[in-house]
Amino acid sequence: MYALSCESLTKSFRKGKGKRVQALCGVGFAVRAGEIYGILGPNGSGKSTLVRILATLLLPDAGRAQVLGYDVVRQARRVREVIHRVSTEAAFFKKLSPLENLLYGARLYGVPGRKVIRRARGLLAELGIPEDKQVRPMEQLSRGQQQKVAVARALLIPPPVLLLDEPTTGLDPRSKREVQELIRGLRDEEGTTVLLTTHDMEEADRLCDRVAILDEGRLVAEGSPRELKEQIRTDGQPVSMEDVFFALTGKEWDDEG
Amino acid sequence: MRAELFTRPLRRELVATWGFVARNLHLTKRYWGWELVWFAYSLTSSLAVAYIGLGTERLAGAAVDGRALTLYLLVGTLVWAYLSQIFYVISEMVAWERWEGTIEYTFMAPSLRLTHLVGTSLFAVIYGIARTLLILAAASAFFDIPLVGANLPAAGLWLAVGSVSFVGFGILAGVMPLLFPERGVQMTNVLAALLLLVSGVYYPVEVLPAWMQVLARMSPATYVIQGMRGAILEGVGLDQLARPLLYLALGGVGMILFGTWAFSQAERYAKRTGRLKRSG
Numbered sequence: 323m324y325a326l327s328c329e330s331l332t333k334s335f336r337k338g339k340g341k342r343v344q345a346l347c348g349v350g351f352a353v354r355a356g357e358i359y360g361i362l363g364p365n366g367s368g369k370s371t372l373v374r375i376l377a378t379l380l381l382p383d384a385g386r387a388q389v390l391g392y393d394v395v396r397q398a399r400r401v402r403e404v405i406h407r408v409s410t411e412a413a414f415f416k417k418l419s420p421l422e423n424l425l426y427g428a429r430l431y432g433v434p435g436r437k438v439i440r441r442a443r444g445l446l447a448e449l450g451i452p453e454d455k456q457v458r459p460m461e462q463l464s465r466g467q468q469q470k471v472a473v474a475r476a477l478l479i480p481p482p483v484l485l486l487d488e489p490t491t492g493l494d495p496r497s498k499r500e501v502q503e504l505i506r507g508l509r510d511e512e513g514t515t516v517l518l519t520t521h522d523m524e525e526a527d528r529l530c531d532r533v534a535i536l537d538e539g540r541l542v543a544e545g546s547p548r549e550l551k552e553q554i555r556t557d558g559q560p561v562s563m564e565d566v567f568f569a570l571t572g573k574e575w576d577d578e579g
Numbered sequence: 580m581r582a583e584l585f586t587r588p589l590r591r592e593l594v595a596t597w598g599f600v601a602r603n604l605h606l607t608k609r610y611w612g613w614e615l616v617w618f619a620y621s622l623t624s625s626l627a628v629a630y631i632g633l634g635t636e637r638l639a640g641a642a643v644d645g646r647a648l649t650l651y652l653l654v655g656t657l658v659w660a661y662l663s664q665i666f667y668v669i670s671e672m673v674a675w676e677r678w679e680g681t682i683e684y685t686f687m688a689p690s691l692r693l694t695h696l697v698g699t700s701l702f703a704v705i706y707g708i709a710r711t712l713l714i715l716a717a718a719s720a721f722f723d724i725p726l727v728g729a730n731l732p733a734a735g736l737w738l739a740v741g742s743v744s745f746v747g748f749g750i751l752a753g754v755m756p757l758l759f760p761e762r763g764v765q766m767t768n769v770l771a772a773l774l775l776l777v778s779g780v781y782y783p784v785e786v787l788p789a790w791m792q793v794l795a796r797m798s799p800a801t802y803v804i805q806g807m808r809g810a811i812l813e814g815v816g817l818d819q820l821a822r823p824l825l826y827l828a829l830g831g832v833g834m835i836l837f838g839t840w841a842f843s844q845a846e847r848y849a850k851r852t853g854r855l856k857r858s859g
Contacts, residue, residue, distance in 0.1 A: 377683075379686060379850060380853060381851045407684075411680055415602070418605055418609060425598075426605075430690050431591075432592070433594065
Protein backbone atom coordinates (compact mmCIF):
# COMPACT_ATOMS: atom_id res chain seq x y z
CA MET A 323 0.00 0.00 0.00
CA TYR A 324 1.21 3.47 -0.83
CA ALA A 325 1.21 6.11 1.90
CA LEU A 326 -0.26 8.59 -0.52
CA SER A 327 -1.78 8.22 -3.95
CA CYS A 328 -3.69 10.27 -6.52
CA GLU A 329 -5.50 9.11 -9.64
CA SER A 330 -6.68 11.45 -12.41
CA LEU A 331 -7.11 14.31 -9.95
CA THR A 332 -8.85 17.27 -11.55
CA LYS A 333 -9.79 20.62 -10.11
CA SER A 334 -10.92 23.92 -11.62
CA PHE A 335 -12.04 27.20 -10.10
CA ARG A 336 -14.45 29.84 -11.28
CA LYS A 337 -12.74 33.16 -11.95
CA GLY A 338 -15.19 35.85 -12.92
CA LYS A 339 -18.33 35.38 -14.97
CA GLY A 340 -18.29 32.22 -17.03
CA LYS A 341 -14.50 31.81 -16.79
CA ARG A 342 -12.86 28.77 -15.24
CA VAL A 343 -9.23 28.20 -14.41
CA GLN A 344 -7.99 24.62 -14.61
CA ALA A 345 -5.74 24.10 -11.58
CA LEU A 346 -5.19 20.34 -11.92
CA CYS A 347 -5.70 18.20 -15.04
CA GLY A 348 -5.74 14.47 -14.34
CA VAL A 349 -2.83 14.36 -11.93
CA GLY A 350 -1.76 10.91 -10.76
CA PHE A 351 1.17 9.69 -8.69
CA ALA A 352 1.92 7.49 -5.69
CA VAL A 353 4.25 8.01 -2.74
CA ARG A 354 5.78 5.09 -0.85
CA ALA A 355 5.82 5.03 2.96
CA GLY A 356 8.86 6.80 4.36
CA GLU A 357 9.62 8.57 1.11
CA ILE A 358 10.29 12.28 0.62
CA TYR A 359 8.42 13.09 -2.55
CA GLY A 360 8.84 16.49 -4.14
CA ILE A 361 6.35 18.34 -6.31
CA LEU A 362 8.30 20.86 -8.28
CA GLY A 363 6.57 23.60 -10.20
CA PRO A 364 6.38 27.32 -10.81
CA ASN A 365 3.86 29.64 -9.12
CA GLY A 366 0.35 28.82 -10.27
CA SER A 367 1.22 25.31 -11.41
CA GLY A 368 -1.32 23.72 -9.02
CA LYS A 369 1.01 22.62 -6.21
CA SER A 370 -0.98 24.23 -3.42
CA THR A 371 -4.29 23.04 -4.87
CA LEU A 372 -2.94 19.51 -4.83
CA VAL A 373 -1.82 19.80 -1.19
CA ARG A 374 -5.16 21.35 -0.19
CA ILE A 375 -7.02 18.42 -1.71
CA LEU A 376 -4.82 15.97 0.16
CA ALA A 377 -5.36 17.97 3.36
CA THR A 378 -9.18 17.71 2.88
CA LEU A 379 -9.48 21.48 2.47
CA LEU A 380 -10.66 21.26 -1.14
CA LEU A 381 -12.90 18.77 -2.90
CA PRO A 382 -11.66 17.54 -6.28
CA ASP A 383 -13.94 17.82 -9.34
CA ALA A 384 -12.90 14.35 -10.48
CA GLY A 385 -10.37 11.68 -9.66
CA ARG A 386 -9.38 10.09 -6.39
CA ALA A 387 -6.81 10.67 -3.68
CA GLN A 388 -5.93 8.48 -0.73
CA VAL A 389 -3.78 8.95 2.35
CA LEU A 390 -2.76 5.71 4.10
CA GLY A 391 -5.64 4.05 2.30
CA TYR A 392 -8.25 6.60 3.42
CA ASP A 393 -10.16 8.46 0.74
CA VAL A 394 -9.75 12.24 1.15
CA VAL A 395 -13.41 12.90 0.30
CA ARG A 396 -15.30 9.99 1.84
CA GLN A 397 -13.02 9.46 4.86
CA ALA A 398 -11.86 13.02 5.39
CA ARG A 399 -11.82 12.79 9.16
CA ARG A 400 -9.61 9.70 9.12
CA VAL A 401 -7.26 11.50 6.76
CA ARG A 402 -7.08 14.49 9.10
CA GLU A 403 -5.97 12.19 11.90
CA VAL A 404 -2.89 11.05 10.01
CA ILE A 405 -1.68 14.25 8.33
CA HIS A 406 -0.26 17.62 9.16
CA ARG A 407 0.26 20.43 6.73
CA VAL A 408 2.76 23.26 6.89
CA SER A 409 2.05 26.02 4.38
CA THR A 410 3.98 29.02 3.11
CA GLU A 411 1.83 31.38 5.16
CA ALA A 412 2.45 30.70 8.84
CA ALA A 413 -1.18 30.19 9.92
CA PHE A 414 -1.12 31.42 13.50
CA PHE A 415 -3.05 33.61 15.86
CA LYS A 416 -0.58 36.47 15.75
CA LYS A 417 -1.41 37.79 19.21
CA LEU A 418 -0.90 34.39 20.82
CA SER A 419 2.54 33.15 21.76
CA PRO A 420 4.23 30.20 20.02
CA LEU A 421 3.53 28.08 23.09
CA GLU A 422 -0.17 29.05 23.17
CA ASN A 423 -0.49 28.32 19.46
CA LEU A 424 1.16 24.93 19.89
CA LEU A 425 -1.04 23.98 22.84
CA TYR A 426 -4.12 25.01 20.87
CA GLY A 427 -2.93 22.78 18.02
CA ALA A 428 -2.41 19.82 20.37
CA ARG A 429 -5.88 20.23 21.90
CA LEU A 430 -7.44 20.24 18.43
CA TYR A 431 -5.94 16.77 18.08
CA GLY A 432 -7.44 15.77 21.42
CA VAL A 433 -4.20 15.88 23.40
CA PRO A 434 -4.35 17.95 26.63
CA GLY A 435 -1.95 20.88 26.87
CA ARG A 436 -0.29 19.59 30.06
CA LYS A 437 0.80 16.43 28.24
CA VAL A 438 2.68 18.24 25.52
CA ILE A 439 3.91 21.43 27.11
CA ARG A 440 7.37 20.02 27.84
CA ARG A 441 7.71 18.57 24.35
CA ALA A 442 6.47 21.87 22.87
CA ARG A 443 9.11 23.85 24.74
CA GLY A 444 11.77 21.32 23.72
CA LEU A 445 10.82 21.42 20.05
CA LEU A 446 10.78 25.20 19.98
CA ALA A 447 14.19 25.33 21.67
CA GLU A 448 15.53 22.71 19.25
CA LEU A 449 14.42 24.91 16.37
CA GLY A 450 16.20 27.91 17.84
CA ILE A 451 13.26 29.78 19.40
CA PRO A 452 14.65 31.21 22.66
CA GLU A 453 12.64 30.73 25.86
CA ASP A 454 11.63 34.38 26.15
CA LYS A 455 10.24 34.38 22.60
CA GLN A 456 8.21 31.24 23.25
CA VAL A 457 5.81 33.25 25.39
CA ARG A 458 5.74 36.46 23.35
CA PRO A 459 3.08 37.15 20.68
CA MET A 460 3.88 35.53 17.34
CA GLU A 461 3.76 38.92 15.64
CA GLN A 462 6.99 39.83 17.42
CA LEU A 463 8.86 36.92 15.78
CA SER A 464 10.66 37.12 12.45
CA ARG A 465 9.22 35.40 9.37
CA GLY A 466 11.82 32.65 9.70
CA GLN A 467 11.03 32.07 13.36
CA GLN A 468 7.31 31.94 12.61
CA GLN A 469 7.93 29.30 9.96
CA LYS A 470 9.97 27.27 12.43
CA VAL A 471 7.08 27.43 14.90
CA ALA A 472 4.83 26.12 12.10
CA VAL A 473 7.18 23.18 11.66
CA ALA A 474 7.31 22.61 15.44
CA ARG A 475 3.50 22.56 15.54
CA ALA A 476 3.39 19.91 12.84
CA LEU A 477 5.90 17.79 14.75
CA LEU A 478 4.29 18.15 18.16
CA ILE A 479 2.16 15.08 17.52
CA PRO A 480 4.32 13.37 14.89
CA PRO A 481 2.10 12.59 11.88
CA PRO A 482 2.61 9.53 9.67
CA VAL A 483 2.22 11.82 6.65
CA LEU A 484 3.50 15.36 6.47
CA LEU A 485 2.36 17.76 3.73
CA LEU A 486 4.81 20.60 3.30
CA ASP A 487 3.66 23.37 0.99
CA GLU A 488 6.77 25.44 0.23
CA PRO A 489 7.86 25.36 3.88
CA THR A 490 11.17 27.13 3.31
CA THR A 491 9.97 29.97 1.08
CA GLY A 492 11.22 33.26 2.44
CA LEU A 493 13.65 31.74 4.93
CA ASP A 494 17.27 32.83 5.15
CA PRO A 495 19.80 30.18 4.01
CA ARG A 496 20.62 29.04 7.54
CA SER A 497 16.98 28.68 8.62
CA LYS A 498 16.24 26.94 5.35
CA ARG A 499 19.01 24.41 5.99
CA GLU A 500 17.79 23.83 9.57
CA VAL A 501 14.23 23.12 8.42
CA GLN A 502 15.52 20.82 5.68
CA GLU A 503 17.62 18.88 8.21
CA LEU A 504 14.59 18.53 10.42
CA ILE A 505 12.50 17.13 7.56
CA ARG A 506 15.20 14.64 6.69
CA GLY A 507 15.61 13.67 10.35
CA LEU A 508 11.88 13.11 10.67
CA ARG A 509 11.89 10.73 7.75
CA ASP A 510 15.03 8.91 8.91
CA GLU A 511 14.08 8.60 12.59
CA GLU A 512 10.25 8.45 12.58
CA GLY A 513 9.68 6.99 9.12
CA THR A 514 7.40 9.89 8.24
CA THR A 515 6.23 10.12 4.65
CA VAL A 516 6.76 13.64 3.34
CA LEU A 517 5.13 15.35 0.39
CA LEU A 518 7.05 18.53 -0.28
CA THR A 519 6.07 21.20 -2.79
CA THR A 520 8.71 23.67 -3.76
CA HIS A 521 9.98 25.83 -6.57
CA ASP A 522 13.46 25.66 -5.12
CA MET A 523 15.28 23.28 -7.47
CA GLU A 524 18.27 22.86 -5.18
CA GLU A 525 16.01 21.92 -2.28
CA ALA A 526 14.24 19.31 -4.38
CA ASP A 527 17.58 17.89 -5.50
CA ARG A 528 19.02 17.74 -2.01
CA LEU A 529 16.00 16.52 -0.08
CA CYS A 530 13.73 14.42 -2.28
CA ASP A 531 13.94 10.71 -3.09
CA ARG A 532 11.68 11.31 -6.07
CA VAL A 533 10.40 14.40 -7.76
CA ALA A 534 7.38 15.13 -9.94
CA ILE A 535 7.30 18.22 -12.10
CA LEU A 536 3.94 19.94 -12.22
CA ASP A 537 3.27 22.50 -14.92
CA GLU A 538 -0.07 24.18 -15.61
CA GLY A 539 -1.83 21.50 -13.59
CA ARG A 540 -0.23 18.54 -15.40
CA LEU A 541 2.53 16.20 -14.26
CA VAL A 542 5.14 16.43 -16.99
CA ALA A 543 7.83 14.22 -15.45
CA GLU A 544 8.53 11.97 -12.49
CA GLY A 545 11.61 10.22 -11.16
CA SER A 546 14.53 10.52 -8.79
CA PRO A 547 16.57 13.69 -9.26
CA ARG A 548 19.34 11.55 -10.78
CA GLU A 549 16.95 9.86 -13.24
CA LEU A 550 15.51 13.18 -14.33
CA LYS A 551 18.98 14.61 -14.88
CA GLU A 552 19.97 11.55 -16.90
CA GLN A 553 16.88 12.02 -19.06
CA ILE A 554 18.07 15.36 -20.40
CA ARG A 555 21.85 14.90 -20.33
CA THR A 556 23.18 14.96 -23.85
CA ASP A 557 26.87 15.77 -23.88
CA GLY A 558 28.15 14.41 -20.57
CA GLN A 559 28.10 17.86 -18.98
CA PRO A 560 26.81 18.24 -15.39
CA VAL A 561 23.07 18.94 -15.29
CA SER A 562 21.18 20.73 -12.52
CA MET A 563 17.53 20.35 -11.51
CA GLU A 564 17.02 23.82 -12.92
CA ASP A 565 18.13 22.52 -16.34
CA VAL A 566 15.77 19.57 -15.90
CA PHE A 567 12.87 21.83 -15.08
CA PHE A 568 13.36 24.12 -18.06
CA ALA A 569 14.03 21.28 -20.44
CA LEU A 570 10.90 19.36 -19.40
CA THR A 571 8.51 22.30 -19.16
CA GLY A 572 9.96 24.12 -22.16
CA LYS A 573 9.91 27.36 -20.20
CA GLU A 574 12.31 30.18 -19.45
CA TRP A 575 12.41 32.25 -16.26
CA ASP A 576 10.71 35.07 -18.13
CA ASP A 577 7.65 32.87 -18.61
CA GLU A 578 7.13 32.41 -14.87
CA GLY A 579 4.36 34.43 -13.27
CA MET B 580 0.47 9.59 21.94
CA ARG B 581 -0.83 8.82 18.47
CA ALA B 582 -2.50 5.64 19.78
CA GLU B 583 -4.38 7.83 22.24
CA LEU B 584 -5.79 9.75 19.30
CA PHE B 585 -7.78 6.77 18.15
CA THR B 586 -8.88 5.29 21.47
CA ARG B 587 -10.84 7.89 23.36
CA PRO B 588 -13.06 9.77 20.93
CA LEU B 589 -15.31 11.49 23.50
CA ARG B 590 -12.43 12.57 25.69
CA ARG B 591 -10.63 13.81 22.61
CA GLU B 592 -13.60 15.95 21.59
CA LEU B 593 -13.87 17.34 25.12
CA VAL B 594 -10.19 18.31 25.03
CA ALA B 595 -10.73 19.96 21.64
CA THR B 596 -13.78 21.82 23.02
CA TRP B 597 -11.63 23.19 25.79
CA GLY B 598 -9.03 24.04 23.13
CA PHE B 599 -11.45 26.44 21.47
CA VAL B 600 -12.51 27.99 24.79
CA ALA B 601 -8.90 28.39 25.99
CA ARG B 602 -7.79 29.85 22.66
CA ASN B 603 -10.52 32.49 22.77
CA LEU B 604 -9.81 33.31 26.42
CA HIS B 605 -6.14 33.83 25.52
CA LEU B 606 -7.11 36.00 22.57
CA THR B 607 -9.42 38.10 24.76
CA LYS B 608 -6.54 38.60 27.18
CA ARG B 609 -4.13 39.60 24.39
CA TYR B 610 -6.61 42.01 22.81
CA TRP B 611 -7.30 43.64 26.19
CA GLY B 612 -7.01 47.14 24.75
CA TRP B 613 -9.85 46.52 22.33
CA GLU B 614 -11.83 44.74 25.05
CA LEU B 615 -11.58 47.90 27.12
CA VAL B 616 -12.74 50.02 24.18
CA TRP B 617 -15.76 47.78 23.47
CA PHE B 618 -16.64 47.60 27.15
CA ALA B 619 -16.56 51.40 27.43
CA TYR B 620 -18.67 51.68 24.28
CA SER B 621 -21.26 49.15 25.53
CA LEU B 622 -21.41 50.73 28.99
CA THR B 623 -21.89 54.28 27.67
CA SER B 624 -24.52 53.06 25.19
CA SER B 625 -26.41 51.30 27.99
CA LEU B 626 -26.20 54.36 30.24
CA ALA B 627 -27.27 56.69 27.43
CA VAL B 628 -30.32 54.53 26.71
CA ALA B 629 -31.22 54.21 30.39
CA TYR B 630 -31.03 57.99 30.91
CA ILE B 631 -33.76 58.36 28.29
CA GLY B 632 -36.09 57.03 31.00
CA LEU B 633 -35.30 59.85 33.42
CA GLY B 634 -35.21 62.36 30.55
CA THR B 635 -38.69 61.38 29.41
CA GLU B 636 -40.08 61.99 32.89
CA ARG B 637 -38.55 65.46 32.87
CA LEU B 638 -39.94 66.22 29.40
CA ALA B 639 -43.39 64.67 29.83
CA GLY B 640 -43.99 65.52 33.46
CA ALA B 641 -45.51 63.42 36.19
CA ALA B 642 -47.42 61.23 33.70
CA VAL B 643 -44.31 59.14 33.23
CA ASP B 644 -42.64 57.06 35.94
CA GLY B 645 -39.02 57.79 35.06
CA ARG B 646 -37.54 55.13 37.35
CA ALA B 647 -39.76 52.38 35.97
CA LEU B 648 -38.99 53.44 32.41
CA THR B 649 -35.28 53.50 33.18
CA LEU B 650 -35.44 49.96 34.53
CA TYR B 651 -37.49 48.89 31.50
CA LEU B 652 -34.80 50.28 29.18
CA LEU B 653 -31.95 48.93 31.28
CA VAL B 654 -33.30 45.38 31.16
CA GLY B 655 -33.67 45.67 27.38
CA THR B 656 -30.20 47.06 26.80
CA LEU B 657 -28.47 44.55 29.10
CA VAL B 658 -30.27 41.53 27.69
CA TRP B 659 -29.48 42.74 24.19
CA ALA B 660 -25.82 43.30 25.16
CA TYR B 661 -25.69 39.66 26.24
CA LEU B 662 -27.59 38.09 23.36
CA SER B 663 -25.89 40.16 20.67
CA GLN B 664 -22.50 39.22 22.11
CA ILE B 665 -23.33 35.53 21.75
CA PHE B 666 -24.56 36.19 18.23
CA TYR B 667 -21.45 38.11 17.17
CA VAL B 668 -18.89 35.71 18.69
CA ILE B 669 -20.45 32.68 16.99
CA SER B 670 -21.49 34.22 13.68
CA GLU B 671 -18.07 35.80 13.16
CA MET B 672 -15.95 32.76 14.07
CA VAL B 673 -15.23 31.96 10.42
CA ALA B 674 -14.53 35.58 9.50
CA TRP B 675 -12.25 35.93 12.53
CA GLU B 676 -10.20 32.86 11.61
CA ARG B 677 -10.04 33.95 8.00
CA TRP B 678 -8.70 37.32 9.12
CA GLU B 679 -6.13 35.68 11.40
CA GLY B 680 -5.16 33.29 8.59
CA THR B 681 -5.83 30.19 10.68
CA ILE B 682 -9.05 28.97 9.06
CA GLU B 683 -7.41 26.20 7.03
CA TYR B 684 -5.49 24.98 10.05
CA THR B 685 -8.61 24.76 12.20
CA PHE B 686 -10.71 23.14 9.46
CA MET B 687 -7.96 20.61 8.80
CA ALA B 688 -7.94 19.37 12.42
CA PRO B 689 -9.49 15.95 13.13
CA SER B 690 -11.96 17.28 15.72
CA LEU B 691 -15.64 17.32 14.76
CA ARG B 692 -17.18 20.49 13.37
CA LEU B 693 -19.78 20.12 16.13
CA THR B 694 -16.93 20.36 18.65
CA HIS B 695 -15.76 23.55 16.95
CA LEU B 696 -19.26 25.02 17.21
CA VAL B 697 -19.81 23.85 20.80
CA GLY B 698 -16.42 25.20 21.92
CA THR B 699 -17.05 28.57 20.31
CA SER B 700 -20.60 28.73 21.73
CA LEU B 701 -19.39 27.84 25.22
CA PHE B 702 -16.87 30.66 25.09
CA ALA B 703 -19.54 33.03 23.71
CA VAL B 704 -21.82 32.31 26.70
CA ILE B 705 -19.00 32.65 29.26
CA TYR B 706 -17.79 35.86 27.64
CA GLY B 707 -21.32 37.26 27.27
CA ILE B 708 -22.18 36.61 30.94
CA ALA B 709 -18.92 38.10 32.24
CA ARG B 710 -19.23 41.20 30.08
CA THR B 711 -22.90 41.81 30.86
CA LEU B 712 -22.32 41.39 34.61
CA LEU B 713 -19.54 43.98 34.42
CA ILE B 714 -21.84 46.40 32.58
CA LEU B 715 -24.60 45.74 35.14
CA ALA B 716 -22.18 46.37 38.02
CA ALA B 717 -20.99 49.63 36.45
CA ALA B 718 -24.55 50.74 35.60
CA SER B 719 -25.67 50.13 39.18
CA ALA B 720 -23.32 52.92 40.23
CA PHE B 721 -25.38 55.34 38.12
CA PHE B 722 -28.92 54.10 38.77
CA ASP B 723 -30.85 52.74 41.68
CA ILE B 724 -31.83 49.31 40.41
CA PRO B 725 -34.61 48.00 42.67
CA LEU B 726 -34.82 44.24 42.42
CA VAL B 727 -37.35 43.80 45.25
CA GLY B 728 -40.17 41.72 43.81
CA ALA B 729 -38.09 40.54 40.89
CA ASN B 730 -38.20 36.82 40.17
CA LEU B 731 -34.50 36.21 39.66
CA PRO B 732 -34.65 32.41 39.13
CA ALA B 733 -37.22 32.98 36.39
CA ALA B 734 -35.02 35.69 34.86
CA GLY B 735 -32.06 33.28 34.92
CA LEU B 736 -34.11 30.62 33.21
CA TRP B 737 -35.21 33.02 30.48
CA LEU B 738 -31.61 33.99 29.89
CA ALA B 739 -30.44 30.37 29.78
CA VAL B 740 -33.09 29.36 27.27
CA GLY B 741 -32.50 32.57 25.31
CA SER B 742 -28.81 31.66 25.11
CA VAL B 743 -29.71 28.37 23.39
CA SER B 744 -31.81 30.26 20.83
CA PHE B 745 -29.07 32.74 20.09
CA VAL B 746 -26.43 30.05 19.81
CA GLY B 747 -28.58 28.51 17.06
CA PHE B 748 -29.11 31.89 15.43
CA GLY B 749 -25.38 32.62 15.58
CA ILE B 750 -24.46 29.27 13.99
CA LEU B 751 -26.97 29.87 11.21
CA ALA B 752 -25.63 33.39 10.60
CA GLY B 753 -22.07 32.01 10.70
CA VAL B 754 -22.85 30.26 7.42
CA MET B 755 -22.74 33.59 5.60
CA PRO B 756 -19.01 34.32 6.09
CA LEU B 757 -18.37 30.75 4.86
CA LEU B 758 -20.36 31.33 1.68
CA PHE B 759 -19.33 34.95 1.11
CA PRO B 760 -15.77 35.59 2.30
CA GLU B 761 -16.00 39.35 1.85
CA ARG B 762 -19.67 40.26 2.31
CA GLY B 763 -20.54 37.58 4.87
CA VAL B 764 -19.68 39.65 7.95
CA GLN B 765 -21.51 42.65 6.54
CA MET B 766 -24.58 40.44 6.22
CA THR B 767 -24.38 39.20 9.81
CA ASN B 768 -24.14 42.81 11.01
CA VAL B 769 -27.25 43.75 9.02
CA LEU B 770 -29.05 40.76 10.54
CA ALA B 771 -28.04 41.83 14.06
CA ALA B 772 -29.24 45.38 13.37
CA LEU B 773 -32.57 44.03 12.11
CA LEU B 774 -32.97 41.92 15.26
CA LEU B 775 -32.29 45.00 17.38
CA LEU B 776 -34.98 46.94 15.51
CA VAL B 777 -37.78 44.39 15.63
CA SER B 778 -37.22 42.61 18.97
CA GLY B 779 -38.58 45.30 21.28
CA VAL B 780 -35.27 45.98 22.98
CA TYR B 781 -36.20 49.59 23.83
CA TYR B 782 -39.97 49.64 23.21
CA PRO B 783 -42.95 47.30 23.11
CA VAL B 784 -43.16 45.56 19.74
CA GLU B 785 -46.81 46.67 19.50
CA VAL B 786 -45.64 50.15 18.45
CA LEU B 787 -44.08 48.70 15.29
CA PRO B 788 -45.92 48.59 11.94
CA ALA B 789 -47.82 45.35 11.37
CA TRP B 790 -45.27 43.89 8.95
CA MET B 791 -42.45 44.50 11.42
CA GLN B 792 -44.44 42.81 14.15
CA VAL B 793 -44.41 39.70 11.98
CA LEU B 794 -40.60 39.84 12.03
CA ALA B 795 -40.70 40.49 15.78
CA ARG B 796 -42.59 37.24 16.28
CA MET B 797 -39.83 35.40 14.40
CA SER B 798 -37.04 36.82 16.58
CA PRO B 799 -36.17 34.79 19.70
CA ALA B 800 -34.88 38.02 21.28
CA THR B 801 -38.46 39.33 21.43
CA TYR B 802 -39.53 36.50 23.74
CA VAL B 803 -36.39 36.58 25.87
CA ILE B 804 -36.64 40.33 26.45
CA GLN B 805 -40.37 40.18 27.19
CA GLY B 806 -39.81 37.27 29.54
CA MET B 807 -36.93 38.99 31.34
CA ARG B 808 -39.00 42.16 31.78
CA GLY B 809 -41.88 40.11 33.12
CA ALA B 810 -39.62 38.33 35.60
CA ILE B 811 -37.66 41.38 36.77
CA LEU B 812 -40.24 44.19 36.62
CA GLU B 813 -43.40 42.27 37.48
CA GLY B 814 -42.03 39.21 39.27
CA VAL B 815 -43.81 36.82 36.91
CA GLY B 816 -43.32 33.30 38.26
CA LEU B 817 -42.27 30.07 36.64
CA ASP B 818 -45.84 28.73 36.72
CA GLN B 819 -46.81 31.26 34.07
CA LEU B 820 -43.67 30.75 32.07
CA ALA B 821 -43.62 27.05 31.37
CA ARG B 822 -45.31 27.15 27.99
CA PRO B 823 -43.44 30.13 26.42
CA LEU B 824 -40.16 28.84 27.81
CA LEU B 825 -40.81 25.42 26.34
CA TYR B 826 -41.57 26.94 22.93
CA LEU B 827 -38.44 29.05 23.08
CA ALA B 828 -36.31 26.06 24.13
CA LEU B 829 -37.71 23.85 21.36
CA GLY B 830 -37.20 26.64 18.83
CA GLY B 831 -33.63 27.08 20.09
CA VAL B 832 -32.78 23.39 19.82
CA GLY B 833 -34.36 23.27 16.36
CA MET B 834 -32.32 26.31 15.33
CA ILE B 835 -29.09 24.68 16.58
CA LEU B 836 -29.80 21.48 14.66
CA PHE B 837 -30.73 23.36 11.50
CA GLY B 838 -27.81 25.77 11.91
CA THR B 839 -25.32 22.90 12.34
CA TRP B 840 -26.70 21.15 9.26
CA ALA B 841 -26.57 24.38 7.23
CA PHE B 842 -23.02 25.01 8.43
CA SER B 843 -21.86 21.56 7.28
CA GLN B 844 -23.46 22.13 3.87
CA ALA B 845 -21.81 25.54 3.59
CA GLU B 846 -18.45 24.02 4.56
CA ARG B 847 -18.81 21.48 1.78
CA TYR B 848 -19.67 24.25 -0.68
CA ALA B 849 -16.67 26.29 0.50
CA LYS B 850 -14.40 23.29 -0.01
CA ARG B 851 -15.79 22.70 -3.47
CA THR B 852 -15.32 26.30 -4.57
CA GLY B 853 -12.09 27.07 -2.72
CA ARG B 854 -13.62 29.66 -0.39
CA LEU B 855 -11.91 28.48 2.77
CA LYS B 856 -8.67 30.06 1.67
CA ARG B 857 -8.14 33.27 3.59
CA SER B 858 -7.87 35.48 0.51
CA GLY B 859 -11.25 34.15 -0.51
